[in-house]
Amino acid sequence: MDERSGSSSAAMSDAHPEDPMKSLSKVNLADKLSQFDDLWHPRIVGELNGQHVKLAKIQGTFDWHHHENEDELFLVIKGRMNLEFRDRVETLEEGEFCIVPRGVEHRPVAEEECHILLFEPASTRNTGNITSDRTHDVLDRI
Numbered sequence: 001m002d003e004r005s006g007s008s009s010a011a012m013s014d015a016h017p018e019d020p021m022k023s024l025s026k027v028n029l030a031d032k033l034s035q036f037d038d039l040w041h042p043r044i045v046g047e048l049n050g051q052h053v054k055l056a057k058i059q060g061t062f063d064w065h066h067h068e069n070e071d072e073l074f075l076v077i078k079g080r081m082n083l084e085f086r087d088r089v090e091t092l093e094e095g096e097f098c099i100v101p102r103g104v105e106h107r108p109v110a111e112e113e114c115h116i117l118l119f120e121p122a123s124t125r126n127t128g129n130i131t132s133d134r135t136h137d138v139l140d141r142i
C-alpha cells in the first residue's frame with residue numbers, strides 16, 4: 001500500500017511526517033534562531049541531497065581552518081561578518097553570501113553578534129581540519 005492512500009490531508013501537508021527534516025512545512029528563520037543563544041554552535045534546520053542547512057550565531061574571532069572535501073556557503077541573515085582569508089577579507093552584510101571552496105583556509109570574524117545560515121555537505125565539521133573547544137562533531141536538529 002502506498003503511503004498516499006492513507007489520510008490525504010496528512011499526505012498533502014507532510015510527505016515524511018516521521019522525519020521533520022523532510023517535512024514540506026515551511027521553516028521560519030527567526031523562529032529557529034529564537035530557540036538557541038550560544039555562539040559558534042550551529043543547529044541543523046534542514047537537509048537535502050546530503051547537504052545540511054544550518055543556523056549559527058557568531059561573535060568574536062573563530063579559528064583558522066579549512067575543509068578538505070567540502071565547499072561551504074555563509075549567508076548573513078542579521079548583522080555583519082568578515083570572512084577572512086590568508087590574503088584578503090570579504091565583508092558580508094545582511095542578505096549577502098560567500099562560498100568558500102574546499103581546501104581554502106578561512107576564519108569567520110564578527111565584531112557584533114551576527115546570525116548566519118550555512119549550507120554545506122552533511123560531513124562538514126565546523127572547525128574543519130582543526131580541533132578546538134569550539135568543535136562540534138554532532139549537531140542538534142531544531
Ligand code: NI
Binds near residue numbers: 065067072128
Ligand atoms: Ni569553515
